[in-house]
Amino acid sequence: MAPTLERITLARDTVLKLVKERIVKVNEEVEKDDTDKDDLELTFTLLETTIKEYQELSYKVLEKCDPANYEKERKDVDAVSQNWIAVVQKMEKMRQNTSPSPPGSLYGTEDDRSVSSGSSGKKRSFKLPKIELKKFSGGLMEWLGWWSQFRKIDEDEDLHTSDKFQYLLQCMVVGSRARDVVEGYPMTDENYPKTIKALQQRFGKHRLLKQIYVRELLKLVISNTKSKEKVQLSKLYDKLESHLRALETLNVTTEQTAEFVFPMVESSLPEDIFVAWQRSPLYGQDGSQLDPPRTELFFLMKFLRKEVESENQRKLVRAGFESDSAKDKRKDKSSHNNNRKEECATAASMFSASSQGCVFCDRSGHASADCFKAQVMTLKDKNEKIRAKKCCYLCFRSGHLSRNCKVAVKCIVCSKKHAAVMCPELDKKKMEFVPRERESPENSAAMTNFQCSGNVLLQTLKIRCYTDDGSKNRVVRLVFDNGSQGSCVRRDTTETLGLRALEEVWSQKVLFGGALAAKQKHRKFRLRLSNMSKTMYHELVVLDEPEICEDSSPGKFCNWSAE
Template structure:
């Protein structure tokens, strides 16, 4: 490793440590705010004043990290910190505001003019207050959408900022209340007119609907039990798990639940949410350090320490080349993830690989040959600094010659495929067969020939002796959008893929935030597809409480419709009492999500049904019964079949 690279990694590590210190400061402030009482008001004012610059300092450090590491996941880090920061600051200022209002009210008993002097033209201005001679900024009003577990937090904030404000009359308070409500909570008050008396009526309606302590407790417990599984070692996923545990435990404690006696139960439930490596480390630590009887605080500290370690490691290792293979070179799951911060096209000087260069692909093969020769690039891998005779890369995917598939001029190819026959007539590399030629396909598919949004290749053939097709496992699942609502979509379950994928159409529909990346993915026959964005979301079963947080690479089209052709489900004779993961598995339809091997085998349950010779099998899963395998149709069928690779 070069000296400059070592210096950069050393600087990154220092920045990550500084960022962690800021997080720890905010966590200590959160503990103080949670246990605050009015006798500590002076200390709260001092702490709040010291806390306010934290967000700017955190942003500065995060920007420095992103400058040194262009692949750092800055959005998630900053949004998580920002959300916690503003929530705590609002709560702290609410306590201070409440104290200030009480003080002003007491003074007004002897000097009524104080109320008139402090009252502004806008109710929002009334939420500004003076501490130590300095006017603090206005507080934004809290929002409430109808989540039971968020009711107490909302109502306490609203009481502090609006309800207990002596400068507002009931009609003003009613307007502010309506402004705070969204979704289901707002609908409850749609039938009420805005009058002085109806303000109290509105509050009573909301309390009867949402201030239901047993339901709130139940929802917090349910949130703990249904917490998403951490599918891989990730500082962000583990941090989300740790923060969520602490949030719900604090809420339950506030509601009077004896959570201090739940340590063993909570540790058992939460350890099942960990990825395999982290779970192994926890079990070892539990036995060696705590003699098998750890407390919940030990578990939380373990998660936080693991997050610190992973954050340091991730900051040091990002930007290096990573390669992974699943099975043979032609495996559908094989991929190569390459850091693209220094990628430069030799032909057009753009920031992409030369084999994705649209200007080069627009040329004929003979013109490409001339340009590659002029640039003195290797004819085999299209890179500089060596010749084709010295190149270690595999050759042409069509003729196995020592040249790149982009530089291959196809002649006629005849190849037996089972009992059918493939014919591919004189075509240039980069041009596709016409879709109506059902018996004509490319003998092999190379990524430089496919469009960047295509991830899988399809080959079609017609078998006059036996018509069959392979059914791939599909399921209907829920996926969470940017407003925490679940939307139903269709998923392909693929144990041969090392990555998870989501269609760009679904990303737009869910309004998910994406991160910019530059990674080529390798598939069938080393077909390369350029990936430029990544996102994360939570998936959920339609039949039970199974959830998982997954990271997805974004593609315009994940695959062709599956199955390629619809068929009669009655041909399989599926038992009528089974709940199918995809009730319309036999209908050709688009795929929204592809779930890869990192989660695939965790989805399977005990239970398998074989339907007989020439029929697929049924496998029980958390999504319902999935169908997979070869289906032999009636011999009279002569329809062209398609294979998704």
């Protein structure tokens, strides 16, 4: 026989009375300073059981009650639930305030994790920061740190193999050798252990890693020996400590490494530190009688650690007791040096005007004093240009008058205080010089058989230019230009040989007199060249040009060619 509504309501009211009593008791215990935590936890557990029973009975009452009383019954249930939630929040807050920090940890978490307390044996909840998976690019010196972290995922029995494979792929740097190894296996459960084994064989072999760290120690010794600058002891100690700890991780004990590592570490020390090491009481100490036995390498690293600590202490003392007057003195000295630099009159200060553009031709890339256009202008035109742009007549810069200019300028023509391009003597010499026209050509008897064509003799050489695969070649003429800073190839030559361009670049040519040509896009090629007899080969990186010179035909033989 099913219970009636009256019996269910009676049971519900009895349980509700217990719930209210225990809520009041829990609230009173939480408010106390000297509360008994064990009794409080017991009362809270009983309250949790009672509230579940109350909720079950309340839902049965709601199913059988009249529609007129449903709203009232529902509000009563919500009120009790609200009081229960408030009690739960108070208990959680009290637990967080009274729980100790996890041993050896300074962090606390996004996810609630159970950490066992050594003194009480109870599990506490802490909030620790989210750990980001370390990326592996295939560097051998990165393997130990990366594998130490990823091993937790690999050995997790609760994690599915397909998820492990996905985490492994995310840990690989895109485009690296390690990524290529992982992507070489289809992402199936059967291939995951094969992929891990392939990574270990490729990057995690202990024999290879030992050689890497020993070579790093040797490289450190060589670099310190060849370096002309003073080696910073703290950096040296950190590198030595890092490499030695890595060898210990690879099961290379201090006793095994002491015989060959100790001389290497000792050789890497600066001379003053080595002298201090020889004077130290730890030098030459026999540690074989100690328990546990100690090696010379142990005593040397102990000495270096003390030296680093002492150096840091000295820096702290000097920084703490340095007088303000010394700081002000250094500041004044720095300010004085800056003022001297500003007042320094050099050719560089005149050339700085080129960044603002030339006064005479409005182009950048050359100083106003070196402008080719100004050399053919009259002094009157140059003065008008300077006056129109409100620039100084001495340094050609704006912002000050000539009488206030601090740039020391001396003309190389008349030795007066102005730039050579503004010298009035140049205009006088131009007026005195009148070109004389030749009335009739003069031909000597020796030149009757040859009239000079006016061509320029170039330094040229015949060579062979090869295709990318070296199967074909073409004979071309090489022109030497001693004033050029780059090499070029004619565009039709690259098209005939079918050469593949390395990349496209923009370039801008500086012409004679400092003028700049417009920017042009060029393709870069790597040419393989040889002499005509194919006994010498050379590679050259060049840019393509539509045309290099108009005519590069061989020179004509005449009397001087036989000299």
